[in-house]
Amino acid sequence: MEKFTTLTAVAAPLPMDNVDTDKIIPARYLKTIKRTGLGAGLFSDIRKDGDGKGGPFVLDQPAYKNAKILIVGDNFGCGSSREHAAWALLDGGIRCVIGESFSDIFFSNAGKNGILLIQLPPEEIEKLMDDASRGANATLTIDLEAQTIRGPDGGTIHFEVDPWKKHCLLNGLDDIGLTLQKAPSIDRFEGGQKAQQPWLYGA
Amino acid sequence: MARPRTLFEKIWDNHVVERQDDGTCLIYIDRHLVHEVTSPQAFEGLRLSGRKVRRPEATLAVPDHNVPTSDRSKGIEDEESRIQVETLSSNCAEFGVPLIDMNDVRQGIVHIIGPEQGLTQPGMTIVCGDSHTSTHGAFGALAFGIGTSEVEHVLATQTLIQRPAKNMRIAVDGALPHGITAKDLVLAIIGKIGTAGGTGHVIEYAGPAVRGLSMEGRMTVCNMSIEGGARAGLIAPDQTTFDYLKGRPMVPKAGAWEQAVAFWKSLPSDEGAAYDKEVTLSVSEIEPQVTWGTSPEDVLPISGVVPDPAAIADEGQRQGVERSLKYMGLTPGTRLQDVAIDKVFIGSCTNGRIEDLRAVAAIAQKALAGGRKVAEGVYAMVVPGSGLVKEQAEAEGLDRILVEAGFDWREPGCSMCLAMNADKLKPGERCASTSNRNFEGRQGPGGRTHLVSPGMAAAAALTGRLADVREFLG
Numbered sequence: 001m002e003k004f005t006t007l008t009a010v011a012a013p014l015p016m017d018n019v020d021t022d023k024i025i026p027a028r029y030l031k032t033i034k035r036t037g038l039g040a041g042l043f044s045d046i047r048k049d050g051d052g053k054g055g056p057f058v059l060d061q062p063a064y065k066n067a068k069i070l071i072v073g074d075n076f077g078c079g080s081s082r083e084h085a086a087w088a089l090l091d092g093g094i095r096c097v098i099g100e101s102f103s104d105i106f107f108s109n110a111g112k113n114g115i116l117l118i119q120l121p122p123e124e125i126e127k128l129m130d131d132a133s134r135g136a137n138a139t140l141t142i143d144l145e146a147q148t149i150r151g152p153d154g155g156t157i158h159f160e161v162d163p164w165k166k167h168c169l170l171n172g173l174d175d176i177g178l179t180l181q182k183a184p185s186i187d188r189f190e191g192g193q194k195a196q197q198p199w200l201y202g203a
Numbered sequence: 204m205a206r207p208r209t210l211f212e213k214i215w216d217n218h219v220v221e222r223q224d225d226g227t228c229l230i231y232i233d234r235h236l237v238h239e240v241t242s243p244q245a246f247e248g249l250r251l252s253g254r255k256v257r258r259p260e261a262t263l264a265v266p267d268h269n270v271p272t273s274d275r276s277k278g279i280e281d282e283e284s285r286i287q288v289e290t291l292s293s294n295c296a297e298f299g300v301p302l303i304d305m306n307d308v309r310q311g312i313v314h315i316i317g318p319e320q321g322l323t324q325p326g327m328t329i330v331c332g333d334s335h336t337s338t339h340g341a342f343g344a345l346a347f348g349i350g351t352s353e354v355e356h357v358l359a360t361q362t363l364i365q366r367p368a369k370n371m372r373i374a375v376d377g378a379l380p381h382g383i384t385a386k387d388l389v390l391a392i393i394g395k396i397g398t399a400g401g402t403g404h405v406i407e408y409a410g411p412a413v414r415g416l417s418m419e420g421r422m423t424v425c426n427m428s429i430e431g432g433a434r435a436g437l438i439a440p441d442q443t444t445f446d447y448l449k450g451r452p453m454v455p456k457a458g459a460w461e462q463a464v465a466f467w468k469s470l471p472s473d474e475g476a477a478y479d480k481e482v483t484l485s486v487s488e489i490e491p492q493v494t495w496g497t498s499p500e501d502v503l504p505i506s507g508v509v510p511d512p513a514a515i516a517d518e519g520q521r522q523g524v525e526r527s528l529k530y531m532g533l534t535p536g537t538r539l540q541d542v543a544i545d546k547v548f549i550g551s552c553t554n555g556r557i558e559d560l561r562a563v564a565a566i567a568q569k570a571l572a573g574g575r576k577v578a579e580g581v582y583a584m585v586v587p588g589s590g591l592v593k594e595q596a597e598a599e600g601l602d603r604i605l606v607e608a609g610f611d612w613r614e615p616g617c618s619m620c621l622a623m624n625a626d627k628l629k630p631g632e633r634c635a636s637t638s639n640r641n642f643e644g645r646q647g648p649g650g651r652t653h654l655v656s657p658g659m660a661a662a663a664a665l666t667g668r669l670a671d672v673r674e675f676l677g
């Protein structure tokens with residue numbers, strides 16, 4: 001997993017609530033056996049609706065071509081457990097999503113792919129959404145160590161992050177390697193469980 | 204005396220391998236279900252790092268999302284779908300994971316076959332790379348969906364790194380009126396709490412209406428916990444649970460069975476256990492439910508009318524409803540019962556079990572007696588949740604009634620619940636569906652989904668519009 005330390009990039013506004021994982025990446029793109037290349041399906045069904053005012057979808061507008069940050073509404077990533085949603089965002093260049101709230105499974109999937117999700121109160125989101133609508137001038141700087149977002153006017157917003165998640169993101173850690181080091185504890189657990197609930201082990 | 208604990212807390216405490224100072228835990232996973240869509244990248248990860256599957260025998264794989272629901276002897280036509288299903292088989296062979304393959308009579312939707320085989324048992328932790336893993340909570344198992352990186356983590360270590368969820372209790376009072384099912388109950392719950400109402404929580408369903416449900420009904424309710432934002436749903440195990448499990452292939456053997464039941468009886472939440480959130484609702488008065496929009500919370504009784512966005516004060520909400528109605532092709536004020544449909548889908552992990560098919564066949568039989576069949580111009584498909592459900596339905600003669608009434612009787616799989624195989628809606632087509640998600644494009648790009656119970660889906664098929672199932676029940 002790629003580390004996440006600081007990120008300075010254009011932020012794109014996507015002022016919608018309940019953006020489900022079918023919207024992020026429709027099921028027809030899930031037939032792959034790879035993690036890469038999913039950017040081609042990113043937001044594919046809502047992309048064709050453009051910006052709702054006759055213009056292109058936000059990520060297709062020249063000002064946001066290089067956006068690495070998305071500002072979203074409430075309950076982003078609800079629906080299915082497909083990690084393809086995180087892979088598609090990553091493949092589409094997105095490293096950070098800032099929103100009012102996220103679904104539990106998407107939250108976990110994003111973190112495991114080096115995407116930082118930041119949850120902020122509605123007032124702050126509204127302000128960032130305004131900032132982001134300024135196009136290519138909407139550059140934000142995110143500092144994970146300091147837990148701050150610096151806006152185009154220099155004002156900063158503090159955000160909360162789970163300490164464990166922060167540690168993993170800052171160091172680009174692979175959980176599986178870390179957990180495998182705990183094999184003796186897992187062995188011990190299995191021994192105890194087998195004694196108490198032998199039927200779980202085929203008895 | 205020890206602090207009273209909830210069912211969730213008991214299962215959690217039983218599975219903590221290690222606890223860090225910040226509350227993050229390494230928890231042990233008892234059973235792992237695997238399907239073809241969310242596992243290829245996990246097996247690939249193991250291969251790249253030279254890792255093995257820690258407990259293949261605690262893992263069970265089945266292809267379900269991509270399988271055709273028509274004659275399977277010709278294999279899968281779509282190349283990408285075929286590759287995904289073949290990749291599952293080769294990965295299982297390479298890593299020693301048990302597989303129920305596409306041509307096995309036990310094949311079916313992963314969340315149907317887990318309980319059917321008796322793999323799902325009270326007190327267990329169960330995961331699958333699929334959000335509807337919440338279904339298994341009906342047995343009092345802590346079951347939740349995970350992403351592919353976590354699938355790889357469980358394959359390699361049989362554990363997950365998690366923080367404990369919060370506890371939410373939904374108490375359902377009253378008794379379900381005639382013609383009202385578990386599906387109506389759970390849709391009404393989602394309508395009440397909203398699609399993010401359960402985020403961060405595990406929902407425990409309790410109260411007389413829940414206790415009175417069959418295991419099939421309980422599975423329908425827990426299945427849709429994720430539509431209410433909760434990663435897991437739970438129902439305390441009781442005699443109904445034990446009776447359902449007894450004699451299934453993977454349950455504890457004789458001797459161990461009594462020991463297991465005694466343990467399972469210790470699981471229900473203690474008197475006085477504390478919940479972070481409590482919701483109560485009564486179902487004695489509820490009507491059959493139907494969704495009108497593109498989120499499961501957009502739900503109304505069948506006697507309702509399409510909502511009018513102009514009446515909504517909040518601008519964001521108003522725009523959301525306008526967008527949904529435009530997508531759904533609905534005009535505010537239209538009576539839901541006047542909405543004509545093109546297709547009907549009966550199946551999925553929400554409503555693809557034998558009880559659901561019996562409900563549909565019962566209505567079809569009444570219709571036949573009155574000289575009615577599936578309405579002209581409507582295509583209605585019935586997709587059993589597993590090969591064994593199909594077999595049982597055929598043994599009971601349900602298939603003959605359905606076919607005579609004009610329904611299409613298919614092979615088991617996920618089918619038009621998410622349209623990854625050949626079964627999909629065309630743009631603009633409207634479907635009464637017993638599945639769980641009415642998201643834009645879920646049943647095919649541009650397709651329009653109305654979520655309903657199996658009986659309601661049957662009524663829609665027979666009338667060609669959204670209809671009140673109670674008209675058929677007399």
Ligand code: SF4
Pocket residue numbers: 267268312313314333335551552553616617620621638639
């Ligand atoms: S039936 Fe639908 S919801 Fe259930 S596992 Fe299959 S695709 Fe997912």
